[in-house]
Amino acid sequence: MNLRPRRREEPEITLTPLIDVVFLMLIFFMVSATFLNEADMELSLPEASLEPGEQAYSPIELAINASGDYYVDGEALVNQQTDTVQRALEQAREGRPDAPVIIRADGRTSHQSLVTALDAAGRASIENISIATVPEDD
Numbered sequence: 464m465n466l467r468p469r470r471r472e473e474p475e476i477t478l479t480p481l482i483d484v485v486f487l488m489l490i491f492f493m494v495s496a497t498f499l500n501e502a503d504m505e506l507s508l509p510e511a512s513l514e515p516g517e518q519a520y521s522p523i524e525l526a527i528n529a530s531g532d533y534y535v536d537g538e539a540l541v542n543q544q545t546d547t548v549q550r551a552l553e554q555a556r557e558g559r560p561d562a563p564v565i566i567r568a569d570g571r572t573s574h575q576s577l578v579t580a581l582d583a584a585g586r587a588s589i590e591n592i593s594i595a596t597v598p599e600d601d
C-alpha cells in the first residue's frame with residue numbers, strides 16, 4: 464500500500480485557446496459590420512408643394528390600369544410590350560421635346576407594368592418623369 468500523499472498538479476489555465484476565440488470573434492464582427500459612408504454622396508432631395516408650377520409644355524400622361532394596359536395621353540396602346548410604349552412616348556414628344564412624363568398607375572397594377580413603363584421612358588431618353596399619387600385621407 465502506498466501511503467504517501469499524491470502530489471497534485473496545480474491546475475493552470477491555458478490562454479491560447481481563449482485568445483484564438485476572441486480573435487476569431489473580432490474578425491467575424493469586423494467583416495460582418497456594415498460601414499455607412501453617407502457623407503460621401505451629396506443628395507439634393509426634391510421638394511413637393513401643393514400648387515403646380517409653371518410648365519412650358521403640357522405633360523405627357525402615361526396611365527396604367529390594374530390589368531397592365533397602357534394609355535398615352537388617353538389613347539390605348541395595342542399591346543403591353545416595352546417597344547410599343549417607347550414608340551408611343553416618342554410620338555407624344557415630337558411636338559414637345561422637353562415635356563415631362565407623368566405616370567399614373569392604378570394601385571393594383573403589377574410591379575412589372577410600372578418597371579416596363581419606366582424602362583420605356585428611359586429608352587425614349589426621357590429624363591423628367593413623375594409618378595402621380597393621391598394624398599391619404601387623414
